Amino acid sequence: MPGGIGLNYLRLSIVIIGLTASLALADELGPLKPAPADKCPVCGMFVAKYPDFLARIVFKDGSYAFFDGVKDLMKYFFNLPKYNPAQKTADIAAIVVMDYYKMKPTDGYQAYYVVGSEVYGPMGRELIPFREESAAREFLRDHKGKEIVRFDQIKPALLANLD
Numbered sequence: 155m156p157g158g159i160g161l162n163y164l165r166l167s168i169v170i171i172g173l174t175a176s177l178a179l180a181d182e183l184g185p186l187k188p189a190p191a192d193k194c195p196v197c198g199m200f201v202a203k204y205p206d207f208l209a210r211i212v213f214k215d216g217s218y219a220f221f222d223g224v225k226d227l228m229k230y231f232f233n234l235p236k237y238n239p240a241q242k243t244a245d246i247a248a249i250v251v252m253d254y255y256k257m258k259p260t261d262g263y264q265a266y267y268v269v270g271s272e273v274y275g276p277m278g279r280e281l282i283p284f285r286e287e288s289a290a291r292e293f294l295r296d297h298k299g300k301e302i303v304r305f306d307q308i309k310p311a312l313l314a315n316l317d
Contacts, residue, residue, distance in 0.1 A: 188220040195219050195237050196226035197277055206257065207275045209283075212248040213241055223275040224251055224267065224283055225316055232310050249305075251283040254293065258285075263305045266290035269312065270300030279316040281308065 188202045188210075201208060201220040209227040212218045219238065221227040227249070230237045249262030254273075260283065267281040268290050274280060282299075284290040290302045303312070 192220045194222045194226050196229050197222065199276060204276045206252060206254070207280065208252050209262065210248075210250045211246055212250065213245045214247045215245070217241075223277055224262070224281040225275065225277060225279070225313060227251070227262070228281070228308050228313055232313075253285045253289070254282045255284065255289050260285040265305065267303050267305075267308065268294050268297070268299040268301075269303055269316075271297040273297050281316070 188208065190200065190202050192201050193199065194201050199222045201222045204222045207223040209221040209224050210218055211221075211227060211230065219230065221230065231243065231246075231249075234241055234243060250259045251262040251265055252258070253260045253265070262283070265283040265285060266287050266289075267283050269281060270279070271282055271293065273282055273293075275282075281303075282290075282293060282297075284293065287302070293299060294302055
């Protein structure tokens with residue numbers, strides 16, 4: 155069946171393209187490797203001490219900022235004029251957070267965040283990020299979380315409740 159072979163070839167090609175795109179995204183996110191002197195622009199803590207909670211905003215001009223947790227990243231995001239007046243949210247190329255279970259960088263815009271769990275970050279109560287919703291649900295259940303939110307659901311009022 156020549157048609158079957160062509161269809162299988164097409165399916166295989168689609169899988170290879172998908173895997174290549176996933177690997178390219180992982181490379182684009184890059185490892186979260188701050189220098190020992192890198193400080194969180196919100197709280198001033200040295201971020202390399204907290205690899206489990208690292209987060210990063212990368213700007214289109216190549217500049218970036220590291221954070222000791224998603225909570226401080228979001229405070230920075232919502233108040234760019236205070237922390238980085240030269241940039242605007244439209245200048246952000248990527249937001250990268252550390253998947254709490256996999257300990258791998260993941261796209262902060264696509265992540266699932268558990269709020270109100272018994273797991274604390276370097277600055278206390280924290281938004282705990284996951285690449286997969288199923289992992290977030292498991293964490294929510296195992297660590298007494300209150301809810302799961304997506305990036306666009308995080309607002310300054312939510313952050314204020316974490317402080």
